[in-house]
Amino acid sequence: MKNWKDIALLYFKKRGIKDGEIYVRDAKNVRVEYRNGEIETLKEENERGAGIRIINDKKLGFSYTSSLLEADLSKAIESAFVFSKFTTENPHYTLMKEDLPPTPVNIFDPQIPELGIDEMISYARRIEEAARKYDERIKDFRTITVEKGYGDISILNTYGISREYSFTFIYFLVELISEEGNEREMGFEIAASPFLTHLSPEDVGIQAAYKAISKLGGKIYNTGKFPVVFNPEAEAELLSALFPAFSGENVMKGKSIYRDMIGEKIASEIVTLVNDGTLANGLSTSPFDDEGMPTKRVEIISKGVLGSYLHNLYSAAFFSTESTGSGFRANIKNLPGIRPSNLHILPGNIGPKDIISNLSLAIYVTSVIGAHTIDPVSGDFSVGITGNLIEKGEITYPVKGMTIAGNIRDLLKGVKLVANDLKFFPQGVGGSTVLVEGLSIGGK
Amino acid sequence: MLTKEEISKILITARGGADFSELYFEESTSTSIKFESGRIEEIRGGIDKGVSLRVVKGDKEYFSYTTSLDFDTLYNMAVLIGKIFGRAEEGKIEFRDMGYKNPSVPEILPGEVSVPEKIEIVKRADKAAREYDPAIVQVMVFYGDTQKAIDIYNSYGEYTHDDRIYTSLIVQTVATDGKDVQTGYEVLSETIGFELFKKIPSEEVAKKAAHLAITQLRAEPAPAGTYTVVLSSSAGGTMIHEACGHGLEADLIEKGGSVYKGKIGKKVANELITVVDDGTLPGKRGTTGIDDEGIPSQRVVLIENGILKGYLHSRKTAKKFGVAPTGNGRRESFRHLPIPRMRNTMVLPGNHDPDEIVKSVEKGVLIKKMGGGQVDIASGDFVFNCPEAYLIENGRPTKALRGATLIGNGPKVLESIDMVGSDLGFSVGTCGKDGQGVPVSDAQPTVRIPQIVVGGIVK
Numbered sequence: 001m002k003n004w005k006d007i008a009l010l011y012f013k014k015r016g017i018k019d020g021e022i023y024v025r026d027a028k029n030v031r032v033e034y035r036n037g038e039i040e041t042l043k044e045e046n047e048r049g050a051g052i053r054i055i056n057d058k059k060l061g062f063s064y065t066s067s068l069l070e071a072d073l074s075k076a077i078e079s080a081f082v083f084s085k086f087t088t089e090n091p092h093y094t095l096m097k098e099d100l101p102p103t104p105v106n107i108f109d110p111q112i113p114e115l116g117i118d119e120m121i122s123y124a125r126r127i128e129e130a131a132r133k134y135d136e137r138i139k140d141f142r143t144i145t146v147e148k149g150y151g152d153i154s155i156l157n158t159y160g161i162s163r164e165y166s167f168t169f170i171y172f173l174v175e176l177i178s179e180e181g182n183e184r185e186m187g188f189e190i191a192a193s194p195f196l197t198h199l200s201p202e203d204v205g206i207q208a209a210y211k212a213i214s215k216l217g218g219k220i221y222n223t224g225k226f227p228v229v230f231n232p233e234a235e236a237e238l239l240s241a242l243f244p245a246f247s248g249e250n251v252m253k254g255k256s257i258y259r260d261m262i263g264e265k266i267a268s269e270i271v272t273l274v275n276d277g278t279l280a281n282g283l284s285t286s287p288f289d290d291e292g293m294p295t296k297r298v299e300i301i302s303k304g305v306l307g308s309y310l311h312n313l314y315s316a317a318f319f320s321t322e323s324t325g326s327g328f329r330a331n332i333k334n335l336p337g338i339r340p341s342n343l344h345i346l347p348g349n350i351g352p353k354d355i356i357s358n359l360s361l362a363i364y365v366t367s368v369i370g371a372h373t374i375d376p377v378s379g380d381f382s383v384g385i386t387g388n389l390i391e392k393g394e395i396t397y398p399v400k401g402m403t404i405a406g407n408i409r410d411l412l413k414g415v416k417l418v419a420n421d422l423k424f425f426p427q428g429v430g431g432s433t434v435l436v437e438g439l440s441i442g443g444k
Numbered sequence: 445m446l447t448k449e450e451i452s453k454i455l456i457t458a459r460g461g462a463d464f465s466e467l468y469f470e471e472s473t474s475t476s477i478k479f480e481s482g483r484i485e486e487i488r489g490g491i492d493k494g495v496s497l498r499v500v501k502g503d504k505e506y507f508s509y510t511t512s513l514d515f516d517t518l519y520n521m522a523v524l525i526g527k528i529f530g531r532a533e534e535g536k537i538e539f540r541d542m543g544y545k546n547p548s549v550p551e552i553l554p555g556e557v558s559v560p561e562k563i564e565i566v567k568r569a570d571k572a573a574r575e576y577d578p579a580i581v582q583v584m585v586f587y588g589d590t591q592k593a594i595d596i597y598n599s600y601g602e603y604t605h606d607d608r609i610y611t612s613l614i615v616q617t618v619a620t621d622g623k624d625v626q627t628g629y630e631v632l633s634e635t636i637g638f639e640l641f642k643k644i645p646s647e648e649v650a651k652k653a654a655h656l657a658i659t660q661l662r663a664e665p666a667p668a669g670t671y672t673v674v675l676s677s678s679a680g681g682t683m684i685h686e687a688c689g690h691g692l693e694a695d696l697i698e699k700g701g702s703v704y705k706g707k708i709g710k711k712v713a714n715e716l717i718t719v720v721d722d723g724t725l726p727g728k729r730g731t732t733g734i735d736d737e738g739i740p741s742q743r744v745v746l747i748e749n750g751i752l753k754g755y756l757h758s759r760k761t762a763k764k765f766g767v768a769p770t771g772n773g774r775r776e777s778f779r780h781l782p783i784p785r786m787r788n789t790m791v792l793p794g795n796h797d798p799d800e801i802v803k804s805v806e807k808g809v810l811i812k813k814m815g816g817g818q819v820d821i822a823s824g825d826f827v828f829n830c831p832e833a834y835l836i837e838n839g840r841p842t843k844a845l846r847g848a849t850l851i852g853n854g855p856k857v858l859e860s861i862d863m864v865g866s867d868l869g870f871s872v873g874t875c876g877k878d879g880q881g882v883p884v885s886d887a888q889p890t891v892r893i894p895q896i897v898v899g900g901i902v903k
Binding site for chain 2: 038
């Protein structure tokens with residue numbers, strides 16, 4: 001049987017395609033969903049497929065196939081070629097042409113492919129035990145998920161680029177319920193890493209239990225302007241929602257509040273926002289992006305000043321700049337868009353407790369509800385929050401059913417302190433405890 | 445393709461000591477065109493094929509899928525799953541072709557239509573939207589077609605097959621008068637082929653989308669308050685789908701997440717109300733020949749003259765409830781587990797003349813189009829945007845209203861509806877649940893809700 005590389009090159013050549021690219025993803029996932037002491041669902045995924053991109057006289061054709069057999073692959077190349085005759089010309093479409101070396105990173109843990117189902121179940125058990133031990137008010141588990149994945153990403157194009165890498169990941173998720181009297185509250189925790197030993201099932205159980213317990217007895221507090229402390233998770237959720245404003249493609253289409261603002265001060269001086277696809281052991285670290293371009297460390301904001309947007313090859317060509325190695329695909333069926341890699345605000349030197357102990361009255365936010373509704377064009381937002389009140393330097397009773405409203409611009413400018421507790425979450429974003437001043441809180 | 449013997453061997457090995465095993469093969473071919481600001485931004489297409497192996501024992505489900513369709517890959521998956529339930533039986537399964545047919549019969553397969561012909565449909569929509577009114581400044585048109593072939597084999601020896609076609613057009617418009625910007629949106633989607641555009645020209649879809657943006661532009665802010673609301677059939681069945689239908693899905697009943705739990709045989713709506721979920725309506729977006737577990741599609745009565753009759757079931761929930769499956773076990777693709785889902789869900793027409801319903805209202809609000817919203821499925825509480833709404837004064841629709849929202853509770857609304865029209869209007873969508881999207885339609889006649897909160901501007 002011919003391998004897909006030979007087949008792709010053969011059909012690109014047959015059709016006289018000068019700019020042709022094939023992206024192949026070959027991945028395997030095993031997921032265990034555990035409940036009441038046994039496996040509730042076991043899911044195994046074997047995913048293999050290719051995306052074909054052709055640029056023909058500045059016109060783009062794209063197709064995909066879940067089969068790499070010659071008959072299917074050649075048909076996909078033919079489709080992409082046909083489509084490229086009809087799309088509208090755009091001079092900025094381009095493929096990777098120069099053989100830039102991949103970033104030397106390791107994101108493969110040989111233990112993960114070997115990890116058996118029994119071991120995965122034992123991790124789920126440890127999560128449950130740790131949560132139950134943390135507090136006896138933890139009564140119920142909706143689900144405990146342990147998932148492992150591994151595979152290879154390959155890219156080949158007609159400019160002689162041919163590269164691939166292997167990856168692994170392990171993922172824990174728990175959703176549990178605390179109960180006191182008639183009140184039930186949910187606690188939720190996710191952790192993921194390329195490396196098995198970097199995760200602790202006990203920590204995941206304890207964190208979820210802590211969240212569910214600390215919500216018990218929640219009240220609505222007063223409406224007003226308060227200093228707000230976001231915990232790492234809440235900060236990461238806001239960063240995720242803000243990310244599209246820094247995407248070169250959005251800026252290009254005028255869909256960003258930060259368009260035409262390079263060199264301007266858009267955040268407080270202590271904010272340095274970094275996207276770093278090269279971060280050691282990072283969950284969204286990789287040697288190159290889904291166009292083959294090496295990943296980089298990019299300061300989007302340096303000490304409050306907008307330094308760079310994130311680019312794939314297309315937006316980079318539009319702005320006559322270089323790709324930041326941010327061209328990632330949602331799956332084989334989609335063109336490379338722009339996605340974050342270990343996006344985070346650089347942590348500070350202060351501990352989260354030291355931030356809280358200096359506040360006489362503030363709101364501590366542990367979860368943001370509806371962060372995706374933040375309008376990336378206007379920057380306006382109004383989101384639900386849950387968390388606690390901070391009184392006289394102490395975290396006191398839980399608050400719920402409250403909102404924060406404002407504009408993202410003011411949020412970034414209002415950052416007063418960033419703590420040293422940086423933590424990464426799935427979706428490629430990290431957060432630290434941060435103090436923001438003067439936000440409008442809606443309550444009673 | 446695997447031989448029957450190979451399929452039999454995989455199913456027996458995977459089942460082991462479990463209740464049921466199943467192989468679900470799917471091949472899906474799609475083409476889509478994205479047209480924006482006069483440019484063909486993207487034409488995309490491809491083939492997606494794969495197979496999933498599922499084994500069920502009681503509440504437990506073991507599931508694998510692969511895009512490699514060779515025997516060895518599938519057999520290895522079967523061995524892995526089979527081990528969990530112990531002893532694999534010897535023997536061989538003889539398959540019977542159940543022969544179920546899809547009620548939607550396409551005339552022109554989209555795969556046999558050339559790309560330029562598809563582009564022509566898109567361009568005509570763009571032109572019609574722009575010509576509708578000079579205030580239309582931006583038009584986005586999306587064309588999509590999918591052909592899906594499904595083959596299901598199970599350890600009961602049942603073999604079923606379905607061919608599904610989806611042809612769709614979406615038009616989005618932006619209108620401005622220099623100060624304000626408003627958008628309009630219209631979708632057409634049926635389970636027929638390219639002949640769809642002979643039946644309903646793309647220009648018509650475009651004009652509706654343009655009309656919505658223009659109406660909004662010239663509308664007055666909606667007054668907040670409690671009103672008598674006439675929900676026109678043109679609004680489709682979004683409300684019944686979201687605020688009632690989900691609560692009738694048996695998995696949600698089982699998890700205790702529905703107000704309809706334990707209410708079979710009880711009165712849950714006004715006696716004028718009959719709700720059915722019907723997967724057999726030719727051409728409708730939710731129509732299938734079989735569900736994604738090989739159960740023939742059918743018409744299920746959920747509420748009859750106000751009395752709750754039944755729920756929507758998959759094989760798994762039907763077994764648990766001790767009833768026959770209803771053909772509602774659906775999945776997005778071979779990558780997903782089947783769960784109870786709606787198909788074409790509707791409130792059946794009544795006896796009132798729709799015009800008379802509007803005339804009966806002295807002061808109220810007429811809603812002609814429903815938009816997005818938020819629904820708490822457990823309680824049925826909902827908020828919907830109304831992209832097209834009018835004030836009713838002395839039995840006549842007068843001013844167009846902007847920014848109206850409808851706020852209420854599904855079960856309570858069904859209890860209070862006091863007039864049901866003789867007409868029926870459909871809306872289409874892709875319903876999301878547990879991270880899976882499936883094509884659906886929903887329908888409703890014109891109805892009168894005597895009192896409901898309309899959100900808007902507080903005066």
